Structure formats: structure tokens, C-alpha cells
Amino acid sequence: MILTDYRAGHDLWQHRVAQTPDRVFLHHEGRRWTYADFDETKRKVAAGLAELGVGVGSPVLVGLSNRPEALFVHFALMQLGAIAIPLQSDLRFEELRHQINHSMAELLIADGALARTVLPELHHCPAVKQVVADVAGERHGLAVSELACLLRHDPLPGGPPEAYTEDSPALVLYTSGSSGRPKGVVLRAGSFASVGSGFAERFGITASDNFFLPLTMAHAIGALVAPAVAVTTGAAITVVDRFSPSTFWRQVAEAGGTCSILFPAHLNLLLGAEADAPAPGESPLRLVITHAWSERFAQRFGVELATVWGMTETGAMATGSEPGAARHRPAGFVGHPMSEVDVGVFDDHGTRLGTGEIGEIRLRHRHVMLGYLRDPAATEQVLVDGWVCSGDEGAVDDSGSVYFLGRTRSMIKRSGENISPDEVVDALMSHAAVVEAFAFGVPDEVRTEEVAALVVVRHPVSPAEILGTAADRIVARKLPRFMVITESALPRLGNGKLDRVAIVEGFNLDTAWDRLSSVSCSSS
Known part of the structure; x- marks a missing residue:
């Protein structure tokens, strides 16, 4: 059953755990956690974070690799009503310094490559007052707590207070635009529930699915879409360190992955390494959600494709085509608006255009971004009367089908x-x-x-x-x-x-x- 109408991610999570406590939620390298197992560990992490002073509205930098601990931290922050700010682990320090300092977050949680990159440079990050990392110690006068310490607490009961609503800030994702440094997209707490139900309904994802996630949790797909779809439906999620065409099919088979989101580049890379792939129909993978139809991929691997269009700024809510629907459609077809999503095409003067006319695609629904973090000028340019201006060119036909025709910005x-x-x-x-x-x-x-x-x-x-x-x-x-x-x-x-x-x-x-x-x- 798809759970809908929840004000925030933690509410949705609590109801899911109550309904299906013994169903497997997470797979990672041969280990598995049921919803109840995960919930207990997540509550311990929430208690550890609360002891560090994390509460409603606290911004927390999360620089963890694709591992269970990253999900424990993200869900614990939802329980506390805090704001998660994921960082991409392979960036150079100059790129990370902007995001760390711009966020003004006082707590950094990091491991692996990101910890090795940032910890020696903490003196360039004056806002950071506390660090939790995979190795304890001291850096530039700051005590670095060990990541495992977050688990050494009794599970924290409850959730965020009633004042924490679906419109409270919950997630900041830094994304590059056509100009300037990456901007922090501030997403609402309600985005988790809306994107989960929107994707599940459109793409036919059910409790029997296992969502295979090879993409970073520092972007909307990993930080929001994949876990939200799993929780909304009661499905499982499999997390792997990174995408690799040489290991993809083996990892999918070992985990029993049935659906995934991949970019067209990933499809092309898998086609280029098809000698390592199973015969059509031999993989448990049944569905790949992507941006553009590839008949060659669908035929070679026996996998159904569905197309999607969206933005971080829209809370990943988007247009999407049902599995297989794009096969006989013209190039650029990206489906129909998801539930409660309104898509319009506008000219340069902000006038909404009619059926078949070409202009800028704009999208609105109740959980689009609150704005760009500390950047009202950029927010005003992109968020106009509740509409997110995509900078993408397209059209809508008389059946409501949306077509992506190209980008109007230089990104x-x-x-x-x-x-x-x-x-x-x-x-x-x-x-x-x-x-x-x-x-x-x-x-x-x-x-x-x-x-x-x-x-x-x-x-x-x-x-x-x-x-x-x-x-x-x-x-x-x-x-x-x-x-x-x-x-x-x-x-x-x-x-x-x-x-x-x-x-x-x-x-x-x-x-x-x-x-x-x-x-x-x-x-x-």
C-alpha cells in the first residue's frame, strides 16, 4: 500500500514502521535491516545527535559515503526536525569550502575521502564547531568525535514538535546552475512524502520491489527520491558505493534489485560493457527510470524504461511516463505531470502559452523549494508566483504530454x-x-x-x-x-x-x- 497525506518524512516513516516492521528495508554488502531494525538504530543516532545539540532547524553537514550510516543520519535528522546538508565526497576542498562556509552549519559528519579532504583544512571553515568522523582525534583545536559514538545511546523516542510542519526546511542540496557557484536549494519537509507517492504511483513501484541505488546521496535521487519511494511503498532499498558498469549487473543480482534510476550516460556505459551483462530477462532488474528512451538498452537487457523530467528545485517532483509509454512517442517525450503537479509553458514575458507552443517549462506544486539558501536575488529569478522556472525549453500537447526540447540556459x-x-x-x-x-x-x-x-x-x-x-x-x-x-x-x-x-x-x-x-x- 502506498502511504500518502503525511506532513513530513518522519510521520511517514513512523507509520511505515508500524505497518511493516518485519519487512526488509535496507540491503548493503550482504547485510539487511528490517524497518524495525533500522528504526531502532536510527533512534540511537538521533539520541547521539541530540546530545550534540542538534534540534529543530539545526543545519548539519553530512559528508558520508554511500553506506548505511548515511541513511541512519539522514533519517535521524528527520526525526529531530533538523536540516540535512549532504556533501559530495569526491569534490576538491575549494568546492567543498564554499558549501561548508555558505551553509553556516556548525556540525560536520564525515567519513572516507571527504574527511581526508576537509579535516586538514578546518581552519578555513570558521563556522564549523563540531566534527564527527570515522576517526577520532583533534584538528585545529576542534575535537573530532568518532562516528561510532552516535550509536552508543538509548533509542530516542518521539519526533519533531507539532510546530515542525510540511513547510519547514528539511534538506539543502547544492546544485550548479548556469552561472556562479553552486546554490543551496532549500527543500521542505513535505517533499519526502510527496515525491515518494508521486514516483511510486507513476512508475508502478510496489512493496515487492528493491530499489537499487548506485548514485550519490548528495543529490536529490539518493538523498530524497530513492529512500522516499521505498518508505512510501514499503519496498526495500539497496545501497552500493558507486556506479560501475563492470560490477553493476553482479551487484543487482546479488541484491535482487528490481528498479533503479540511472542517467542516459549510465545506460550508454552499460551498453559499452555489455559483455559482462546477463542475457535479456536473466537479471532481476525490471525497471529503469531515466531521462531519455533507449530502445537499444531496453532490448539488450530486457528491462522496461520509463522517462522522467524534473529539477532539484521542484523537490524532484516532475513529469514522468508510465513504463514503456515512451517507446512509440517522439523524441523528447517526458510523460505527464505527476499527481498534484502543474506544468506550464511560458514566453519571455511570463505569459502562459497554449497547447503545442514552445517556451520555457515551468512547474509548481505545494512542495517546490522554499528558495536558494541566503540568495534572495537568485530565488526571485527562479521562483515566480509559485512557479519554478526551469530554463528548459519545451511544449505541452493537447493530451497533457510534456516534451523537453532543450535548455535555454548555458548550464x-x-x-x-x-x-x-x-x-x-x-x-x-x-x-x-x-x-x-x-x-x-x-x-x-x-x-x-x-x-x-x-x-x-x-x-x-x-x-x-x-x-x-x-x-x-x-x-x-x-x-x-x-x-x-x-x-x-x-x-x-x-x-x-x-x-x-x-x-x-x-x-x-x-x-x-x-x-x-x-x-x-x-x-x-
């Missing part, structure tokens, strides 16, 4: 991740020889887009040298794959702004330096 979409061109440019500009730079996305059959850059330099310098400096500031997957170096100024419009169209149209991929093949070419 780069690589392997399902948003990459801000400004963030790439800032990293390139850290090299002393670089005068200015322009970054943009170019189509790629596997990754959807790859990062390209036109770089103006003061004197001759190799692309590899520039990337070597940039790699200290941004993670490798954000670095340009393609680069052209020039000593001529970038073209500009009459108003002094960069002529983006001229730059993109004049960029020759055939002669550009390619990081993967290390073939360089300069232009002057």
Missing part, C-alpha cells in the same frame, strides 16, 4: 550532473597565464555533454598545464575535455558582453585539444 549537463560554466572558468583562470576563458557544453553520445573551453592566454602554455592548476580547484569530471588556446581576445557584442553564439559556432572539435587523446592544437 552544462554531463552524465546527469549540472556543471556551472562559471565554476569551470574560475578554475581555468587560476593559472597565471590565462587572461579570460569561456566554457560550454558540447554534445556527447555517452555523457550527454562534455565540457569544452576557449582559453585566452598571455603567452604560450599547454592545455595540460592549465588543467593541472584547475584540477586543484574543481573535481576532474568538471575539467574541460576539449580546449582551444588562443592569444586573441574573445569576441564580444556591442554591449561588451561575450558573443556566446560566435564562440560556440567557431569552436572546432576536430582540431581542439582533447584531454582523452592528448592531441593539442592552438589557434591564434
Whole structure:
């Protein structure tokens, strides 16, 4: 049974545990936890966090890898009415420092790579007053408590007070846009219940399913969608460390995973490694939710596909197609609005357009984001009269079907991740020889887009040298794959702004330096 009409995630969780305490909720590396088992451990973690001063509205940085402890912490924070702020473990410190300091959170919970990256640099994070990590000790005058200490408490009863409502802030997800540094999307407590029921109803997920999660818990799918769908339906969830095409099918088989969410890039990578895959119909995986239909994937692996479109800013609520429905639809079909979701198409003046007209897709429902953390100007641009302005171009036909036709903003979409061109440019500009730079996305059959850059330099310098400096500031997957170096100024419009169209149209991929093949070419 799908549970609906709960004001916040903790309410939904309590009712699920009461209904199906002995059903398996979590699988990880051969271990399993029933809903009741998980609840007891989660309450111990909640007690440990409460002892550290965490309560309603407390922002907490969660830099944990994909492991059970990450879910225990997230659900414990829901019980306390606190605000979880997940951090992506493979980012460089310069990227993490912005998120840590911008959040103003006083407590950091970290393990593995993120702990090794951040703990030596804590003196650059003045707001952080307490740290819980996988190794105890002291760093820069701060006592670091051991992660296991959170379990050494009696289970905490109860939940957040009545004043904690579905509109209370519960989750901050940092996501890149088309400009500037990543912004903190503040999501409501009610997002958990609404996205769980919305996805379950649209994609036919039931209590017999096992949701296989190979994606990071620092993004909306891992932090919100996957656990919410499981709890809403009474299904199980399997967490693995990361996506790997060489181990994917073995992990799915071992866990008995029946459904998953993957980006088109993941589908392409699995097709490229199909020699390691089972024959069609031999895997327990029956459903993959993704952004674009792939008949080749569906046929090769005997897996049904469903398409989805949405944003972090919409609380991951979106449009979606029923499994198999996109097979005979035109390219760009992303289904119909989910329950209680309104989708409209608007022109540049904010006027809602009619059936079949092309414009910006906007979406609204009661659990869209509260706004961007400490950024009212950006919030005002994106959240207009309750509508989230997507920056995506599309249309709605007379049956209510939604079609995604492209992006109107300059954000780069690589392997399902948003990459801000400004963030790439800032990293390139850290090299002393670089005068200015322009970054943009170019189509790629596997990754959807790859990062390209036109770089103006003061004197001759190799692309590899520039990337070597940039790699200290941004993670490798954000670095340009393609680069052209020039000593001529970038073209500009009459108003002094960069002529983006001229730059993109004049960029020759055939002669550009390619990081993967290390073939360089300069232009002057």
C-alpha cells in the first residue's frame, strides 16, 4: 500500500514502521535491516545527535559515503526536525569550502575521502564547531568525535514538535546552475512524502520491489527520491558505493534489485560493457527510470524504461511516463505531470502559452523549494508566483504530454550532473597565464555533454598545464575535455558582453585539444 497525506518524512516513516516492521528495508554488502531494525538504530543516532545539540532547524553537514550510516543520519535528522546538508565526497576542498562556509552549519559528519579532504583544512571553515568522523582525534583545536559514538545511546523516542510542519526546511542540496557557484536549494519537509507517492504511483513501484541505488546521496535521487519511494511503498532499498558498469549487473543480482534510476550516460556505459551483462530477462532488474528512451538498452537487457523530467528545485517532483509509454512517442517525450503537479509553458514575458507552443517549462506544486539558501536575488529569478522556472525549453500537447526540447540556459549537463560554466572558468583562470576563458557544453553520445573551453592566454602554455592548476580547484569530471588556446581576445557584442553564439559556432572539435587523446592544437 502506498502511504500518502503525511506532513513530513518522519510521520511517514513512523507509520511505515508500524505497518511493516518485519519487512526488509535496507540491503548493503550482504547485510539487511528490517524497518524495525533500522528504526531502532536510527533512534540511537538521533539520541547521539541530540546530545550534540542538534534540534529543530539545526543545519548539519553530512559528508558520508554511500553506506548505511548515511541513511541512519539522514533519517535521524528527520526525526529531530533538523536540516540535512549532504556533501559530495569526491569534490576538491575549494568546492567543498564554499558549501561548508555558505551553509553556516556548525556540525560536520564525515567519513572516507571527504574527511581526508576537509579535516586538514578546518581552519578555513570558521563556522564549523563540531566534527564527527570515522576517526577520532583533534584538528585545529576542534575535537573530532568518532562516528561510532552516535550509536552508543538509548533509542530516542518521539519526533519533531507539532510546530515542525510540511513547510519547514528539511534538506539543502547544492546544485550548479548556469552561472556562479553552486546554490543551496532549500527543500521542505513535505517533499519526502510527496515525491515518494508521486514516483511510486507513476512508475508502478510496489512493496515487492528493491530499489537499487548506485548514485550519490548528495543529490536529490539518493538523498530524497530513492529512500522516499521505498518508505512510501514499503519496498526495500539497496545501497552500493558507486556506479560501475563492470560490477553493476553482479551487484543487482546479488541484491535482487528490481528498479533503479540511472542517467542516459549510465545506460550508454552499460551498453559499452555489455559483455559482462546477463542475457535479456536473466537479471532481476525490471525497471529503469531515466531521462531519455533507449530502445537499444531496453532490448539488450530486457528491462522496461520509463522517462522522467524534473529539477532539484521542484523537490524532484516532475513529469514522468508510465513504463514503456515512451517507446512509440517522439523524441523528447517526458510523460505527464505527476499527481498534484502543474506544468506550464511560458514566453519571455511570463505569459502562459497554449497547447503545442514552445517556451520555457515551468512547474509548481505545494512542495517546490522554499528558495536558494541566503540568495534572495537568485530565488526571485527562479521562483515566480509559485512557479519554478526551469530554463528548459519545451511544449505541452493537447493530451497533457510534456516534451523537453532543450535548455535555454548555458548550464552544462554531463552524465546527469549540472556543471556551472562559471565554476569551470574560475578554475581555468587560476593559472597565471590565462587572461579570460569561456566554457560550454558540447554534445556527447555517452555523457550527454562534455565540457569544452576557449582559453585566452598571455603567452604560450599547454592545455595540460592549465588543467593541472584547475584540477586543484574543481573535481576532474568538471575539467574541460576539449580546449582551444588562443592569444586573441574573445569576441564580444556591442554591449561588451561575450558573443556566446560566435564562440560556440567557431569552436572546432576536430582540431581542439582533447584531454582523452592528448592531441593539442592552438589557434591564434
